[in-house]
Amino acid sequence: MYDTPASLSRQQKQRRNRNQPGTVLAYTTVRHPPTGFGESPRQIALISLEDGTRVLGNMTTQEPLEIGQAVIPRMRLMRTNEQGLRTYDIAYEPVMPVRQAMQRHPGRYIVALTGPSGVGKTTINLLLSSGLSEYVQHVPILTTRTPKTGDADEYRHISMEEFTQRKKAGEIIAATAIPSRHEKRWYGYCRKDIEAIWKKGKIPTVVTEMHLLQDLAQYYGRRSIISCGLLPPGRSRRAMLSQLLHRLRKRGRDSEESIEDRIRNAESDLQFFEQRADLFDHLIVNEDLERATGIIKHSVLRLSAMTSNPIES
Amino acid sequence: MERDIFIIGSGQTPFGEWWDKGIRELADDAIEKALENAPCSAIDIDMVIVANMLAEHVSGQAHLGSMIASLLPHQPPAIRAEAACASGAVAMHTACSMLESGRARNILVVGVEKMTDADNSTITSALMGAADNDKDAPSGITFPGLFGLIASRYMHEYGLTREQLSCVSSLHHAQAMDNPNAQFRSPAMPDQVSASPLVADPLRLLDCSPISDGAAACILSTEHKSPLRLAASQITTDTTSITGRTNLTSFAATREAMEHALTEAAIERSDISTVELHDCFSIAAVISLEDLGFAEPGRGIELYQHPDPAFGINRSGGLKACGHPVGATGIKQVVEIGKQLLQSKKQWGLAQNFGGIGATCCIHIIENLSSTHSHV
Numbered sequence: 001m002y003d004t005p006a007s008l009s010r011q012q013k014q015r016r017n018r019n020q021p022g023t024v025l026a027y028t029t030v031r032h033p034p035t036g037f038g039e040s041p042r043q044i045a046l047i048s049l050e051d052g053t054r055v056l057g058n059m060t061t062q063e064p065l066e067i068g069q070a071v072i073p074r075m076r077l078m079r080t081n082e083q084g085l086r087t088y089d090i091a092y093e094p095v096m097p098v099r100q101a102m103q104r105h106p107g108r109y110i111v112a113l114t115g116p117s118g119v120g121k122t123t124i125n126l127l128l129s130s131g132l133s134e135y136v137q138h139v140p141i142l143t144t145r146t147p148k149t150g151d152a153d154e155y156r157h158i159s160m161e162e163f164t165q166r167k168k169a170g171e172i173i174a175a176t177a178i179p180s181r182h183e184k185r186w187y188g189y190c191r192k193d194i195e196a197i198w199k200k201g202k203i204p205t206v207v208t209e210m211h212l213l214q215d216l217a218q219y220y221g222r223r224s225i226i227s228c229g230l231l232p233p234g235r236s237r238r239a240m241l242s243q244l245l246h247r248l249r250k251r252g253r254d255s256e257e258s259i260e261d262r263i264r265n266a267e268s269d270l271q272f273f274e275q276r277a278d279l280f281d282h283l284i285v286n287e288d289l290e291r292a293t294g295i296i297k298h299s300v301l302r303l304s305a306m307t308s309n310p311i312e313s
Numbered sequence: 314m315e316r317d318i319f320i321i322g323s324g325q326t327p328f329g330e331w332w333d334k335g336i337r338e339l340a341d342d343a344i345e346k347a348l349e350n351a352p353c354s355a356i357d358i359d360m361v362i363v364a365n366m367l368a369e370h371v372s373g374q375a376h377l378g379s380m381i382a383s384l385l386p387h388q389p390p391a392i393r394a395e396a397a398c399a400s401g402a403v404a405m406h407t408a409c410s411m412l413e414s415g416r417a418r419n420i421l422v423v424g425v426e427k428m429t430d431a432d433n434s435t436i437t438s439a440l441m442g443a444a445d446n447d448k449d450a451p452s453g454i455t456f457p458g459l460f461g462l463i464a465s466r467y468m469h470e471y472g473l474t475r476e477q478l479s480c481v482s483s484l485h486h487a488q489a490m491d492n493p494n495a496q497f498r499s500p501a502m503p504d505q506v507s508a509s510p511l512v513a514d515p516l517r518l519l520d521c522s523p524i525s526d527g528a529a530a531c532i533l534s535t536e537h538k539s540p541l542r543l544a545a546s547q548i549t550t551d552t553t554s555i556t557g558r559t560n561l562t563s564f565a566a567t568r569e570a571m572e573h574a575l576t577e578a579a580i581e582r583s584d585i586s587t588v589e590l591h592d593c594f595s596i597a598a599v600i601s602l603e604d605l606g607f608a609e610p611g612r613g614i615e616l617y618q619h620p621d622p623a624f625g626i627n628r629s630g631g632l633k634a635c636g637h638p639v640g641a642t643g644i645k646q647v648v649e650i651g652k653q654l655l656q657s658k659k660q661w662g663l664a665q666n667f668g669g670i671g672a673t674c675c676i677h678i679i680e681n682l683s684s685t686h687s688h689v
Contacts, residue, residue, distance in 0.1 A: 010447075011447065011451055014447075025466065025561065026462040026463065026465045026466035026469075026561055027462065027465055027514075028454075028458050028461030028462050028464075028465055028513045028514050028515075028516075029461075029511070029513065029514045030453065030454060030455050030457070030458040030461070030513050031510075031511050031512055031513060031514075032433070032434075032437070032455070032512070033453045033455070034434060034437050034438045034441060034450075034453060034455055035434040035435070035437075035438050037453035042453050044452050044453065044454050044458060044462070045462075046462050046466075046555060046556070046561070053556070054555075054556040054557075054558075055448075055556055056448070056449055056452040056454055056555065056556060057452060058452055058453065067465070067466065067469045078451075078453070079453070089451065
């Protein structure tokens with residue numbers, strides 16, 4: 001393939017046409033991509049777009065696909081040419097078909113709280129589990145990070161080896177590495193923990209961030225997640241970030257360095273709310289703790305009424 | 314056909330990895346063999362048509378017409394034909410037109426491809442030239458990838474299983490054992506095919522035709538006669554890009570070329586006793602059998618699971634086991650059909666050669682006038 005700047009620029013003019021949802025007509029995984037496309041296998045699908053045109057597109061995941069599966073467009077870095085020119089193009093992300101999601105755990109739900117560090121996820125979660133303990137139960141987060149004082153009982157600490165091994169075995173169904181300047185910390189959720197709560201007839205609640213939320217939605221189906229995004233008060237992103245900074249300093253759990261890391265991650269978290277509005281059922285501004293908790297309690301009670309029978313197994 | 318065109322001489326190099334031979338040497342070997350059994354001499358050749366796809370990419374050589382013509386003592390007029398993997402058959406078709414028009418009377422058609430000089434990724438990229446550079450290539454798809462898409466769709470529509478598909482390459486390998494010109498003269502059991510490494514899901518290494526060097530040549534004539542007559546030569550095209558197709562499990566170009574070819578030869582499909590078809594990937598052989606009308610849609614695999622001894626499919630080993638030096642393949646198929654007809658004393662044989670994902674399809678029907686059924 002010739003990838004001079006001019007030919008790449010001509011290709012990019014076509015990009016807008018590919019920016020549509022569609023369905024998979026056929027798919028393959030190219031095990032040995034051509035020169036310039038890197039070494040790792042690429043999943044490529046022939047997709048019928050909404051306007052009836054057909055395109056070849058890369059998939060954003062290596063997860064098994066199905067013919068007929070719905071996909072949505074996403075911008076991705078495709079490759080870097082010999083001169084170092086980076087080409088971004090539309091790739092397609094599979095949307096878990098409703099049928100498949102419902103089959104996995106029909107009528108079972110997870111309440112997910114997502115938001116930047118310091119927004120009040122843990123506090124709201126504590127209020128939920130104490131106030132509605134007969135309906136909800138908190139799912140512990142598995143983490144490889146070293147325990148420290150001030151940690152609530154929300155974490156279960158395991159070694160890096162154990163984490164990798166359980167992830168490989170398919171027990172950890174949602175995992176993410178949160179960047180920090182000192183160590184690579186892994187966080188994840190274990191399938192058994194979630195399903196054990198369902199068996200008790202309760203609704204699992206999870207405190208997530210963007211990758212964990214996406215993994216959970218991918219595994220259990222988007223419809224199984226009652227997803228609440230928590231935003232700090234503030235009219236602008238800058239105001240929101242300064243509010244977070246204030247809260248993080250006040251809570252006194254983190255070092256100043258760690259707070260800097262958290263604020264940096266918070267920026268991309270806030271962006272995520274805008275980019276992936278489809279992953280949230282409620283976006284709640286946590287200005288008044290009682291009001292925010294109230295909104296979530298309300299959905300929990302409604303869900304409990306719908307799913308009052310524990311799963312027989 | 315406006316005139317009777319005869320295949321008066323043919324030959325090929327064994328297909329394989331020819332480290333000590335380049336384009337010139339390979340072509341020279343095939344030409345020598347073709348002239349050996351022809352009723353004319355080199356000097357009688359009044360035109361040369363060369364089929365080749367990759368010489369610029371692999372050997373840095375364009376201008377193959379004059380290069381190959383200079384292998385003959387009198388430097389006859391020469392042109393090159395290129396239509397990706399269908400280059401060979403398109404060169405044959407071009408030769409037919411020249412003979413029919415009367416511009417030439419004895420044409421040497423040479424297909425030659427040198428592939429092993431380039432590394433794998435160069436070859437992979439070069440072969441992608443057979444697809445659409447604007448619509449297909451930017452996704453990072455490869456040719457096995459395009460046929461992987463087709464195979465995944467075919468399996469979805471007709472329920473073809475991995476185990477069934479493995480019968481295709483297995484039969485090709487078994488048949489190549491008897492072909493001294495084949496690249497792989499070793500058996501491949503269906504479970505070996507199923508266990509070979511993945512190339513482009515669901516296609517595995519042993520579903521794919523190899524990278525080969527080789528040449529094939531034949532001399533077509535309206536002046537001299539031979540028992541082998543070209544009864545039909547048809548060419549059709551379809552979209553270069555897979556994104557232009559509405560049907561992934563059938564190639565319209567093959568269906569159309571087949572109808573035209575049967576009409577031109579004035580025969581029925583059932584008169585044909587042997588075919589060499591274009592099995593660049595195992596799934597292509599299954600689809601080709603259906604498009605040629607030898608099997609119902611979705612049932613092409615049955616002819617591989619239960620081969621009919623009276624109906625030859627890729628007796629040479631096909632592209633998979635005999636080898637696939639791209640430009641030579643279409644000519645080798647015709648050479649091979651001629652040989653098979655003379656040996657079996659049967660009357661009709663067919664060669665189907667396509668380029669890209671069936672974007673150019675060329676079909677030749679050959680009649681053996683010395684067969685027991687022939688009235689000439």
